[in-house]
Amino acid sequence: MPELPEVETVRRGLAEHIVGKKLRDIQVLHHRATSPNSITALTSIKGARVININRRGKFLWFELNRPEVLVGHLGMSGQFLIQPKSAADERHLRVRFNIGRQELRFIDQRTFGWLSVEQKIDGLPTCVQHIAPDPFDPNFNLAETVARFRKKKTEIKRALLDQSVMSGVGNIYADESLWRSKIHPETRTETMKVSRIEELIQSATSVMTEALEVGGTSFDDLYINVNGESGYFERSLAVYGQEGEGCPRCGRQIRRITFANRSSHFCPKCQPTPRASRNR
């Protein structure tokens, strides 16, 4: 569920509340909460102090006062909450960290999220090695990113969702970015000019910047920040979840198609079907 703006909102909350704190005790309440490729058991970092919280795309990691890092991914429904010790356990509480007066809790209804302890290689955790930089990364290189898009032989929306091409974009911001750039989601990447790919990356960057400014997109309580608060970007969505509503630009009814096992929302007038896939 959470995409870059939501994960970055969580990262900022963690940075505010957890940096400098010691992980005094760690209690794992669900076997699926720890990554199967976790090199070391989560509890081995008991006693470590948190130095910083980093992020690439949708992956978060806690820098510790030791070489390993604590990596976290929220999957579709993961959340971190800062809670008083006295708070009742949440229904889907998976991991509890004692950080002194409060607890850091990892909660995850669908159990697609996970935490793991990993080594770093060139500053990146093992499981993040294959994830491309996101547009907010100081190492983000536009020309290299465009080149990776052009190497893909697929539809542009699949490429946008491919975290090894450019990270951070998920289903909501993919649809919103394509709408802003007036590109049909099924457009073949091979047919796209460099300038169009650059425009699309710019749209993705601006839509995620705007979403971040209002704390991300919350449809329900599956995405909330570390203080339990929702984001407000769902009020600004042009197409995602807007099937049958009028396009904010031209008024035409927004359509939803199923594509790559997920929904794609687009305006049939602003984002016409590309020539290559017309007679299907």
Added chain:
DNA sequence: ACTAGCACCTGATCGC
């Protein structure tokens, strides 16, 4: 080497 499809989960909602 690459892409497409599916598996991995729980829960809400909708039509019958």
Added chain:
DNA sequence: TGCGATCAGGTGCTAG
């Protein structure tokens, strides 16, 4: 009221 089908913000594995 209940039951099955469908849908949900992600990623990794693997068949082809």
